[in-house]
Amino acid sequence: MKTKLFAFLLLLACFSTHAATRERLSLDRGWLFHQGDIVQPPIVGHEESYSNAKAGSAGGAAANEYDDSDWRRLNLPHDWAVEGPFDPKANVAQGYRPRGIGWYRRYLRVDPADRGKHFELQFDAIATHATVWVNGNVVKHNWSGYNASYIDITPFLRYGDAMNTIAIRVDAQAMEGWWYEGAGMYRHSWLVKRSPLHVVTDGVHSTPRQIKGQQWSIPVEVTLNNSGKQAGDVVVEVTVYDPSGKQVAQRTASAHVNVLATDTVQLPVTINNPSLWSLEKTNLYRVSTRVLQAGRVLDEVSLNTGFRTIRFDAAQGFFLNGVHVKLQGVCIHQDHAGVGVAVPDSVWEYRLRRLKEMGVNAIRFSHNAPAAEVLDMVDRMGFVVMDENRNFNPSEDYMKQLEWMVKRDRHHPGVILWSVFNEEPVQATEVGYEMARRMSAAVKALDDTRPVTAAMNGGFLTELNVSHAVDVVGSNYQVPDYDRFHKAHPDKPFTSSEDTSAFMTRGEYKTVKDKNLIASYDDDAAQWGNTHRDAWEAIATRPYVAGGFVWTGFDYRGEPTPNEWPSVSSVFGIMDLNGFPKTAYYIHQVQWIKDRPLIHIAPHWNWKQGDNVRVMVMANIERIKLLLNGRELGEQKADPYRMNNFNVVFEPGKLEAIGYNGGKEVVRTAVETTGAPVRLELLPDRAQLAGDGRDAMPITVRALDAQGRAVPLADNEVTFAVSGGGRSIGHGNGDPNSHEDEKGPTRRLFNGLAQLIVQTDYDSKDAIAVSASAAGLQPAQISIPVRQVAAQPYVAEADAPLTFVRSWRIAPDGDQRPDPNQKLASFDMNTWGWGSPPMRAAAGSKYHLYRASFTPRKNLADGSGRIRFAAIRGKAEIWLNGTLIGKKDSFAAGALDVPLPAGAGKREINVLLEAEPGQGVGIEGNVTIEAAR
Template identity: 40%
Template sequence: MQSGEALLATGFADDIDPAIRSRERLDQDWRFALGHATDANKDFGHGLRAFFFAKAGYGDGPASREFSDAAWRLVNLPHDWAVELPFDGRGNTNHGSKAIGRNFPENSVGWYRKAFTVSPADKGRRISLEFDGVYRDSVVWVNGHYMGTEPSGYSGFRYDITDYINFDGENLIAVRVDATGEEGWFYEGAGIYRHVWLTKTAPLHVAQWGTFVKSTVNGAQAYLDIEVAVDNLADADQTFQLRHEVYGPDGRKVAEVETQSLNVAGHKTGLFTAKLAVTTAALWSLETPNLYRLRTLLVKDGAVVDVYNTRFGIRTIVFDPDKGFFLNGKNLKLQGANNHQDHAGVGVALPDGLQTWRLNQLKSFGVNAYRTSHHPPTPELLAAADQLGMLVVDEHRMMGTSPEIKGQLERLIRRDRNHPSVIIWSVGNEEWALEGNPLGTHLAIEMQAFVKRLDPTRRTTVATSYSGKGVSLGADVIGFNYGAQHDVDAFHRAHPDKPAMMSEEGSTLTTRGIYFDDRARSHLNAYDRQGRPGSSLSIEEGWRRVQERPWMSGMFIWTGFDYRGETTPFGWPAISSQFGMIDTTGVLKDTAYYLKSVWTLEPMVHILPHWNWAGREGETMDVRVYSNTEAVELFLNGRSLGRKVIVKDSHLKWEVAYAPGKLSARAYTGGKQVARAEVVTTNVPAQTRLSPDKITLRADGEDVSVVWVNVLDKAGHIVPTASDRVYFETTGPIRILGVGNGDPNSHEADCVADRHTYQNVGSWRSLAVDVIEGRPEWVGHGVDTSGWRDPMQWMPPEAQPPLTKGVVLQGRFDRSVIAAGDKIALFIDQLSPDQKIYVNGDLVSAQSVDGALKIELAAARFKDVNTLAYLLRTPEGGIPGIADRSVGGSKWGTLRVTQSAAPWQRSVFNGWAQVIVQSTGAPGRAVLKATALTLKSSAAAFNIV
């Protein structure tokens, strides 16, 4: 069986002839720039062109093919521009206090442009552009033609762009993204933060997400019911055959079937079924996540015209109202975690490898289920869950039955219903306007019936903060959000036929490595306790209550990871939540070790707090121990403080007078020591250490390594109070994607990038001249151009003046705000091969950059009002011709001021930080180096293959 990463990379699609079906990632080399949410002039003139939205093909500003984006940044997807923005007290604390939203129109719109080619050999095929997710309110143009708008930041969407493709040259995708509005109450990022694909098929093909494999297990045998949707985008009816081949986890064919003489009318979709049997089924489970592949071949006139691969698993799932959840007939408690798509350093733009890494971090303390709160997940998360053996509650964004909401729900179900990891669909979360009234009951029933028509194999749930009325009565499986807010026993007695789960529990508030509250720094001690008394329970109490109720299917902790935003109980300057069992970088907090002690079997023991308390000698410390063994004995500097027996699902506690040295715990089962842990008083910080999760990366420009950064003393112990600032640099074919440290109060940059501001040269005037000379009265600074022609003003053909030998174009721009160290450049057009360019009357030279010309300028040359002048031979067609191609003059001159990115750096928080590095696409040896002012440096070497 292939490795998880290999499967994630290939998606089983590597054996499809691209001449039959191809699906290419369009993630590399997008041009990006910030526009403006309220000022069209600062939004590159978008929306100002005549007939812009009245006529087809009149995309203007960056949506126009003629627009020059040479001055824009080059970025790869996934991309989140919000994570690059500074923190600001005027920002929404629920969104992490980033400088984005209503108060920051200059940061809230982003433009993306990408050029691509399509071979003439693809004529006759259907070509589609697919977006896995754009946050949010995206508008897409292809070759200047409007494709559509998608308001959701989480639903994938697709445009058939066949009719707009230029097969003989370059094609252009332009995407305008407006993140001014918000969908959630948590950090949501901004931009094209998921993958983009270009798909090519024959007119007769399997539809997008067009297969559905339903399995029934009977002893060792499994029966497969297959549904296939076939699109016929040809004019005539089509007759064909479908052949289904099933390949097992080891890659060998285990079953096949063929159906003959099928027919789909022109421009229609047909739905076809088939049945197969797998004689000895390898079930998908948490321990053995066996995956099968369905290979569907569409054959017409003896030739294969389409191949479609579907990954699926064979397993059974049951939510029982009396006994809880069953997987493959085995009763299993859901040990779950809620999570948003947000990670330190990269925001919501997670590389695929980081999805896998995060799931492994959750699995390390016993998590077996993941709730995608509160929106559809990225497809790669589910692929990783399939491969690793992680159960998933797949959640829709909003309750409702309007066409838009139902359309988004349908896309979610069709996209995800073959994933064996998905065990239930969640159609809503804490819909307060619905939870207590009949409309909530009705909508829950309607939505669940709609889901059932799309997927009869799974049940549905709604997560509620109030039960007894409304939504909870209509829920198929009730999801209780926080036991303290419900009388779960009374609800179960009143509705004994309704299965249940704790869809959220905990909401505890802890800061990693902090053991005394420091509210001035937004730090809260890490001891498990009720985070919001009366509304939620401690982690320990919540789990005990679930364990005591066999009918409760399980518990989903709020949350697995800390995330930006929702800074309860603080506002600014706090910038991230503290609900997580692990911090924003993935370092386990002490509460994660409690869960590890009750959710895993491998003997373990954990001590808190750390043992660095200089100045508190003799003070009594609250020492707690988590372990899954029978008993633990605690020692201070070799002296026993007593052995205690562990009460199931609980912890041990000692009151210990602090003395420097070593606090150690020895854990026993059956009288034998089976685990040991210690915390020591460290010396002063002396050195850094880098610990990559892997040192061999694929040279694909996508693979990542997650690198822990620690500050150690001379003895090699992590200093749990260290806060040293560490600087990072790379050599070789790797780049840094982001850094973090898990401090909910840190305003250091997670992601550094050049910051560009743009200013169009405007007030253009033209003068026809008979000689091509740089006369001061034509190209000099301060020339009176009031009597010159406005080149943008349309004139009828009969009013056009006769052509002269030459023409002068002059535009003006004001002095920009320029800080010390800023880089300044003018990007101009190549209007003729022998043109001359003047800036403030001085003849300047330019270098060719991406189809444009770039002039580097010094700040000392700037005046309050500046001029840019072209002197050139009059082109064929005269001024109207070059004006038509100028995109409102913006192509003739754009001033860019660049604030260069700061060096990569991060302060460790309580001894820890993190760096995420990615291969650049070339093979070779690479090194990440860490330096700090008073510490010994360290390095990590990588092989890129």
């Protein structure tokens, strides 16, 4: 028996040594939402004024016991702006979508066994400004819609059934940009539970450095915090694993962290001959940090990083691992068809995959830090990134936003540039220089391994300007000044940070101004910009220009330049809002991909007999031959910058383009004249989905003719039905002038295409059935398998809680029975005491009086509610608004259940207790207002 007990204890000890206590739990489920502001009535009375200034006493929708029973229940991420109708009176820059104010609330039960742990709320982003309350206490004011909020809520928590209330007021009237920004809690939210002595969020700095040759160092720096009640001595252990999972380095150091203090530990580790991260081979190393005390793991954090060198050369551009790389980049905003800015992670993966297929190797997330999950994808998929700060301002609140971005993102090998701003009016002045100088210094204090840039749209040739405060000069457009700047500053690295701004409407090949349609031949650009072909030629033919970032990779809502209403989204994109390609996609693809022959034709081949059609052929080979119905129309040398154009008189049939290298055919493509649409087709992006409630998939919707060919001009209205283990979360068609409901059951095809996005339900295992129907066409149905997966750890949803009667006034004790309904002057804050259950009075006095107020929820106003006392010690009388409604005749501690009379509005409750001689009394458990059982 002793042997078995010893073995069990040994096993338990081993388990406790390796079991980290940190839990990062998804908080996306079970939020309540109200669109519109809820304004608290003015505070005018003595008591209201006094109480308003006290901890935990927030009023209105921020109050603990606010009645939110009629609010909408939803899961995050959520963008309420995309759900609303378009309004021609709303802001053109925001895509004519009204935004306004919204409120979110959520209830949180904390297990008493977790008392003593450190609790942190994490909101990855909220659009736009937000105020957060926990249990009636303001815990955060956030002044940007693009940065995360990390909130220590440990001191405010209640445990057990005394539910915690999170309330968030979102001000989406505030604007930070001139594009669609959405509204609401559009990224993920989390609850992090960890040991009181722990690694702070973003507290591991692990950016590798090359020492010499193949010898590298990761000068790991770990920041610890101790929210506990006693100082702690710990060992910090850093372990590095290579891409195969093999341990390649380990280092430990001791730390002493005082109570409510932080400490930083340095643990440099050396790595010899690491596998380098590159665009082609995205080798990622895992850095695991553990905090141990007496052999027990208190906390553990893991993150990925990569070994690579970057260099911007003033004469030759950008080098990655010593190899010259031209930055073939795009700028992108963060909204997508159907979902607004609440883009599921898997749809982000789809967007990045579309860019990769086009030949993109660089992304500028304009003009803000992206979601953390997106940068993880960037590292895995092989992109380099310009990580951009939103607000140009070195004052305290805004400097914190910049520092947050650098701390969060500095471990990512894909990040190669920190950008402190985009197009600031003071960029050419001493003021701009001084502001940029301070922000650049703040970046370098946190990470000096990457250069700092700023996206300037002019002013870099003045005597003192922002370009003197950054490492790499970023130019937005300004093509005529490229050579002038390089000649004036031949030792300053230079890149296009934004270029092009050309206009195309997907699938349109005739410009119709009165319909806000722009032909997709790359002939039209903003007055400040260039066509796709001109912009890239200016970059590609100048070795000193590190590369470029096309405005933009995708269309985005708002900023419908050069149009206004009824246009509601931009037409700058290489792809439309769905990720469907325009002609620009193929122009860049043949310019940027060199490892295989490519050829494309624009436009489609559905015209009228005798029409003169301009045919653009895009190819990355030597020569091009064009044939119509087998008849040769001409042959041209392929032009890598201008592309190739042919004038062709339309006749129905097949138009073919053949590409040759060295006189041999290496690639061909064709477009054909189609018949009328006869049936619909659904093309899922992937073969299956994960049943985790988060995985989502775009499905392409198109119409086919009798021969199974996609009809490029189809505009049928399609009705969708989704059932089984998922649901529709939105749809789009790429039409910048469409005002259709993106969440409704129907969507019209635009130039032959639409896109439906489906998402799995939480804990789903059933396949998702999707059907599409249109008048006069054969419908389409598909079944998408759903793979069962382990649920992501999450905080359980909580139903609307009981109303807790928490804040009580306590009358002076006495031996004479008091009037339970006696008046107390509203300005008297001191004669009676204050308390919350449990409230106990020691033996001595005979009578004890407690008073509180509450407002029952609307569903209990009909008399169906109960007032429940979990435990009262002593005899009791319960008075409500001056009327005796219940009694307890026993001195012994026990529960009491009293009917709640019908009525609405605020109620005053008085509890008169009589003590047994020599015994104490009190309200010893929670007091709740709830429905009758």
